[in-house]
Amino acid sequence: MSALDFIIQMSLTLFGVGFFLSLLSTLVDKKTNSAEKRLENLLPGINCGQCGYPGCASYAKALANKEAPVNLCKPAGAEVAKQLGALVGENYTNDDDFEEQLFAPRKVAYIHETQCTGCGKCKRKCPVDAIAGVIKETHIVDHEICIGCDECINTCPEKCIEKITLERDLSNFNWNIYNVIQNKSRN
């Protein structure tokens, strides 16, 4: 083999190896990107940063690289955490206590109107003036004001007041999320 043939053969071999490696790297990138994309598609896309990453795409990337747990996106909730876990091979089980801390649902008094005789005892006992009504007519509780102290429940002679839990929504979402995470890790 002449020196020229040797050089040509070596060049072709090196070119072939280089081409193979670049193809391999493209395939790996594509696979990673599609995993990231699937994870990102499960996230809400509001880029609020509560997960500690600058946006949903960054969190999805961290998940794909197994650098973050699946339960950091609080707006998405436990169901999405489970789905993220299924994609990255992490078993996430729903945790009601965690949800309670996240939403801190308020418990307030509720008067069953048909049983209320309008005696006014609850209204007089309420420390924050949350009960409205006139004597001999049905009384009602203002849930915005009620602090859930139970005074009215213990006072009502008709036993027609009970405690209810207000629905979870943005008004009672615990935005101070890092306190919740710390509480969780202390439990």
Ligand code: SF4
């Ligand atoms: S907390 Fe959820 S919605 Fe907010 S940026 Fe992170 S992944 Fe996106």
Ligand code: SF4
């Ligand atoms: S629970 Fe307490 S604050 Fe709420 S209405 Fe009854 S007495 Fe008032």
Ligand code: SF4
């Ligand atoms: S104490 Fe009971 S019966 Fe009397 S006004 Fe209040 S809710 Fe009605």
